[in-house]
Amino acid sequence: MNSLIHARGLVKRFGDFTAVDGIDVDVRAGEAFGFLGPNGAGKSSTMRMIGCVSPPSGGELRILGMDPRRDGPAIRARLGVCPQLDNLDPELTVLENLVTYARFFGIPRRAARERAAELLDFVQLGERAGSKVDPLSGGMKRRLTIARAMINQPDLVLLDEPTTGLDPQARHLVWERLFRLKQQGVTLVLTTHYMDEAEQLCDRLVVMDGGRIVAEGSPRELIEAHSTREVVELRFPTDDQGTYAGKLEGIGERVEVLPDRVLLYVGDGDGALTEVHRRSLSPSSSLVRRSSLEDVFLRLTGRTLVD
Amino acid sequence: MLPRLLPALDGMARRSAAVAGRNVAALRTAYWLVLLGGLLEPVFYLFSIGVGVGALVGEIPLPGGRLVGYAEFVAPAMLASSAMSGALTETTFNFFGKMKFMRLYEGMLATPVRPIEIALGELSWAMLRGSLYSAAFLVIMVAMDLTTPLRALAAFPASVLVGFAFGALGMTVSTLIRGWQDFDMISAGMFVLFLFSGTFIPATAYPDVLRWIVEVTPLYRSVDLIRGISLGSLGFVQLLDVLYLLAMLVGGLFVAGRRMERLLCR
Ligand SMILES: Nc1ncnc2c1ncn2[C@@H]1O[C@H](COP(=O)(O)OP(=O)(O)OP(=O)(O)O)[C@@H](O)[C@H]1O
């Protein structure tokens, strides 16, 4: 068996509530795998089961060929985990955070210090080694958490929303570091509700909604299977964009009405825009773009990812 | 069985030590003040009550009929109470804060460290501090001629056991409390134990019913054990005290580990 993560009919219940509702997942060595989904989709619940800190309520789960229920400590020894909310140690310095964490894996102190220093350089925090954690910016904390996840040279790294809440610059820095890890052959599993993040980092992903997987594939495959090549975004000077839906009928394959704009799913965006103007509809703004995972998500669930 | 058990225990000990090591790394200058405070408290009680009130009380009879000076009588009880309060403070206030507010243990549990190892590590740490207090207090007792050096040496492991037992209890308690408001109850409970555990007067002075209640409380058993050693009046009942405290330690650790798993590994 080549899968680092193998799940069949995996379920997580909290009381009567089913957060993860029977999902099948396989993650192979060396790939970057994503869970894309809106708030409450069950991404973190899934990640915590994979991280062996939350026992599955049902189904089959094997991580690195082992059973989380029995071999939790042995599995966790080979995982790197970056949780959704940073849980760095506020009483320790940046460097101490890494060294202390290394000790939990049984890494000797001297080796821990060396590795910690390397990792701090890798996430560009070398200069802050002696600083406490609290004064760090959100992006720095995130990078430190990622460095901490790498301290045991894990076979599998779990990243729960690695860039949520960061400004664009900080996000790009994190992406760039994660991309390097990927190039080094580290297997990454990440969750996100940013489609650009999924497109940038993931070789393969599943779209989750309401605890279920609604689609699976590479970003390209998903877009090809569930959307058209291009999208025309139109804004009309009215409170109810829906009144225009009928008038746009037949221009593309599909019309999608959002609160603030109308989306036309078409093969040829410029051609479609010409047709819109020929029907003497005059949008206050218009934009032709390529289909993205956002469109896939909208198609599959009828909702937007980020609300 | 043994070849498999030994590495498992070794791993457990190492990981618990790593948990305790985290606290060493977090030591800061401010902590030394807290340390000093904990050290001085029983000394103040000893001087104000043991020596001060003792001058009025005079001698006090032990159950066997032997008469001892009041300070001699009170000192071992101060030692036991300070072992208790040191252990409880560390394992309730500090442990609870780390669990709920720093979310420290969540990070630890993503590593091979298991809940029981966190409990064991934190407890060992708390005991390191408690043992320091106890040792210092025993030195003072010897210096004031309230016990002999040999008895003090024997009382040391006993006071460590008292600390371990209360620490394990404190951990269990902190997995059960809901918020800071419950800490008032813990403090109150500790104070009641402090006053009524045969600390200042022999339990035989109480009415029978009350005496029975007092005699099953953990601090009474601790005072009884340490007093027995420091006054050299050991008997079968001190063996019972040791078993009582050992049971409290093992039971407390086990329940705390279980509860932590339920709270943190949902
Ligand atoms: N410990 C818990 N107890 C009860 N319900 C929970 C618990 N953890 C998660 N849930 C519920 O399970 C559902 C899925 O939560 P989860 O955190 O897995 O979603 P998510 O996809 O990670 O969302 P987000 O993008 O907001 O992080 C939510 O409705 C949440 O309220």
Ligand SMILES: [Mg+2]
């Ligand atoms: Mg989440």
